[in-house]
Amino acid sequence: MPQPTRVRYLVLAAACSLAVLTYVQRQGFVAGTPYIKQSLGLNDEHLGYLGSVWLIAYGLFQVPGGLLGDRLGARHVLTLLVLGWSLMTGVVALTAGLPPGGWLAFAALAALQFLFAMFQAGGFPVLARVIADWMPAPQRGMAQGTVWMCSRLGGFLAPLLVVWLIVEVFDGDWATPLWLLAGLGLLWCAFFWPWFRNRPADMKQVNDDERALIASDQPPAPPPSGPFPWVRFLTSRNVWALCLMYGFVGFGGNFITRLLPVYLRDHRKLSDSDTAWLTGLPLGAGVVSCLLGGVLSDWLIRRTGNRKWGRRLVGGLTLSLAGLMCLLPIGAHEIWLLAFSFGAWMFFNDGMLGPAWASCADVGERYAGTLSGAMNMTGAFLGAVGMAIAGVLLHQGRADVMFILFACSYALAALCWLAVDVTKPLVPKDQSVSL
Numbered sequence: 001m002p003q004p005t006r007v008r009y010l011v012l013a014a015a016c017s018l019a020v021l022t023y024v025q026r027q028g029f030v031a032g033t034p035y036i037k038q039s040l041g042l043n044d045e046h047l048g049y050l051g052s053v054w055l056i057a058y059g060l061f062q063v064p065g066g067l068l069g070d071r072l073g074a075r076h077v078l079t080l081l082v083l084g085w086s087l088m089t090g091v092v093a094l095t096a097g098l099p100p101g102g103w104l105a106f107a108a109l110a111a112l113q114f115l116f117a118m119f120q121a122g123g124f125p126v127l128a129r130v131i132a133d134w135m136p137a138p139q140r141g142m143a144q145g146t147v148w149m150c151s152r153l154g155g156f157l158a159p160l161l162v163v164w165l166i167v168e169v170f171d172g173d174w175a176t177p178l179w180l181l182a183g184l185g186l187l188w189c190a191f192f193w194p195w196f197r198n199r200p201a202d203m204k205q206v207n208d209d210e211r212a213l214i215a216s217d218q219p220p221a222p223p224p225s226g227p228f229p230w231v232r233f234l235t236s237r238n239v240w241a242l243c244l245m246y247g248f249v250g251f252g253g254n255f256i257t258r259l260l261p262v263y264l265r266d267h268r269k270l271s272d273s274d275t276a277w278l279t280g281l282p283l284g285a286g287v288v289s290c291l292l293g294g295v296l297s298d299w300l301i302r303r304t305g306n307r308k309w310g311r312r313l314v315g316g317l318t319l320s321l322a323g324l325m326c327l328l329p330i331g332a333h334e335i336w337l338l339a340f341s342f343g344a345w346m347f348f349n350d351g352m353l354g355p356a357w358a359s360c361a362d363v364g365e366r367y368a369g370t371l372s373g374a375m376n377m378t379g380a381f382l383g384a385v386g387m388a389i390a391g392v393l394l395h396q397g398r399a400d401v402m403f404i405l406f407a408c409s410y411a412l413a414a415l416c417w418l419a420v421d422v423t424k425p426l427v428p429k430d431q432s433v434s435l
Contacts, residue, residue, distance in 0.1 A: 002208075002209050004207065004209040004210035004212075005210045008134045008135060008210065012131075012134070012143055012147075014192060015130055016146055016147055018078065018082070019124075019127070019151035019154065020157075022124075022151060023151045023152070023153075023154030023158060024154040024155075024158045024161070024181060026120065028161070028162045028178065028181045030158075030159075030261060032162055032178070033262060034265045035166055035174045036095075036109075040100045040105040041100035041101030041102075044266070046391075047262055048259065048387050048388055048392065049110070049388060050106075050109060050110060051254065051384070052385070053113050053384075054114070054116070055117070055250070055254060055258075055383040055387060056117075056381065057114040058121045058376075059376075059379075060118070061118045061121035062374065063370060064373070065122020065123070065125050065126060065369075065373055066125035066369035066370040066371070067373070070129055070370055074129055074196070075192075075198050077122060078122075078127075079192060081119050081126070082123075082185045083185065084118075084119035085123075085185065086181075086186055086189075088115050089116065089181050089182040090178060090181075092109070092112050093175035093176070093178040094175075096175040121380075124357075124372065125370070125372040127147060128357055128360055128361060128372035129372075131144055133199050133200070134200060136214055136216055138302070139298065140298075140358040141293075141298035141358040142294050142298050144294050144353070144358045145290050145292070145293055145353065145358075146291055147357075148354060149290035150287075152283045152290055152350060153287045154283075155283030155286070156280045156281070156283040156284035156287060159261065159277075159279040160276055162181075163273075163275070163276035167272055233370070237421075238359075238424060239363070239426070241416050241419035241420045242356065242359060242360065242371070243377075243378040244378065244412075244413075245356070246375045246376065246379035247379050247382035247383075247413075248413035249409075249410065250380060250383030251385060251386035251405075251409040252405070252407075253322075253349050255387070256283075256342060256345065257283075259387065259391070260278075260279050261276075261279045262394075263394065263399070264278050264279065267394065268338065274335060278335070278342065282343050283346060284343075285343040285344070285347040286346045286349070289346075289347045289348065289349075290353050293350065293352060293354040293355060294353070294354020295354070296314050296351075297311055297315075297358065298358075308420075311358065311422050312355075314352065315352040315356060315414075316415075316418065318350075319352050319410050319417070321348040322346075322348035322410050323406075323407045323410030323411050323413075325344040325348055326341075326406045326407050326410065327407050328341035328345070329342065330403050330404075356375070357372060360372040360375060363424070365426065367427070386405075386406070386409070
């Protein structure tokens with residue numbers, strides 16, 4: 001008896017490899033910021049504003065990136081995006097030759113971070129389109145959790161790799177490691193573009209049984225053109241709840257991925273080696289919880305038959321606990337307690353990623369890329385506000401106030417999950433609204 005082929009898992013592996021690459025390049029720059037700060041004569045406020053510039057650009061191009069993925073498919077769009085952001089990763093290295101302490105260095109870094117974020121913005125929304133096209137609905141939580149697990153693996157490895165290259169291999173040179181990271185993106189494109197196809201029906205290696213398995217509980221493939229249902233989108237409670245939830249998470253969560261190494265090295269006075277592993281540890285904790293959150297959400301749905309609460313419970317509970325954990329650094333004086341504080345914070349933060357991105361596929365279906373982009377956009381915009389405030393508070397020596405604000409934001413994010421109902425898709429399955 002014929003068995004379904006397993007090409008969908010190769011596609012998931014390709015998505016996971018891109019998630020690793022995305023965070024290796026993104027967090028590679030962040031890991032180098034203490035050295036870039038010293039080399040170019042920047043301060044904490046400058047770094048906070050750089051984080052805000054990155055997040056504003058990242059937010060602005062989320063929905064356009066998702067729309068392109070929904071309309072043109074992932075193969076060409078992802079390839080162009082990776083080529084673009086990899087080039088920007090390398091060009092940042094050229095700022096090492098600028099005179100320190102002036103406006104030119106900050107302006108150049110801000111412009112390059114804007115362009116880098118512009119290209120990276122479409123990455124995860126388009127990957128959401130890939131998951132929606134290639135994974136059966138009951139496996140989407142697991143798939144999204146696995147993708148985000150791999151992103152955190154990249155974030156965990158990046159500071160260890162980059163700090164080692166800067167300190168041990170290149171004797172303080174932070175520019176050469178960025179060129180090496182850029183080369184990784186070119187290699188990924190060289191393997192991905194010739195092999196990947198946008199839908200299972202377009203790939204010869206996929207047999208009929210696997211196509212049928214993937215297509216179960218999915219709407220028919222959308223036509224290539226047509227109006228986007230903006231009225232439904234803008235009036236959907238699910239859309240607003242998911243976007244606001246992700247925005248409140250972004251307000252506090254981006255501290256770990258943008259400013260943590262500066263906080264540890266310059267404000268907690270930790271050594272380079274301690275800063276490197278403490279910067280990577282939270283993302284290492286996320287490696288576990290990203291997958292665990294998605295798998296647990298899928299398991300609850302299978303166990304109870306209730307898709308709404310299978311997504312809600314995991315997302316809301318993990319964010320409530322993340323809000324409590326981000327208060328722990330206030331009283332943490334030993335290095336082990338700092339490690340536990342930031343590790344637990346990110347562990348619970350990332351437990352909601354699988355349910356959140358799976359909810360975008362459940363609610364958005366054929367518009368999963370656009371909904372994912374809108375959600376990630378809101379996270380980036382509120383994250384930009386959070387990072388600007390964090391930079392000012394750090395510069396003023398008021399880190400305790402910063403952590404309290406983050407805890408309040410997580411509480412609001414947890415409440416947003418109560419308004420998410422994934423049993424109500426953006427476009428009902430019996431209606432044909434085409435993209």
